[in-house]
Amino acid sequence: MASWPAIGSLLYLSILGTIVAYTLYLRLLKVWGTARAGLYAFISPIIALAAGAWLFGEVIGPAGIGGAILLLLAAGVALSHSAKHSPKRT
Template sequence: MLVAALIFEPGVFAALSGNWGMTAWLSWFFLVIFGSLIGYTTYMRLLRDIGASRAGSYAFVSPVIAVVLGALFFSERVTFFDVIGIIVMLSGAYLAMAEVPTTKPAAFET
């Protein structure tokens, strides 16, 4: 994929020069620190402490947070279908976090 990008993408050599400007560099560092290092470490701790299904519930909540932040800070419109999607996503997160009662089969009771 890198080879294809080097061949076909216009402006690839200008981008590889690293002369991106302060805003781009700060954005990149923000994504590395918060998006990768802190996010990955937090997710691994959640896996250890609360299990995979509950830790995976972030995948249901993250899009909802993104929509809310977009509406609050960038005046993005939230449509009826967005609200339906948010309800579906939060329902999935609820189901992933809900305690499921476990029962033993009758054959194993003593």
């Protein structure tokens, strides 16, 4: 038999981590479009890095800083590429 904290964690991840998050992502796709919504994959690790340092006192080393810089550069390239090739809205 699993412990109550394990069951609670599983329910939390199943409901909030999957159902709610996926629903929000699909709505974001509808409102922002695929290119801008896909930037979530580049930005969320930076937010997690900052939250870990702020909330839990995690140390951000050179590899973390370098990774964050690379993710920001990738997001910039994706935004500039999608802006050049997106259809004009009126």
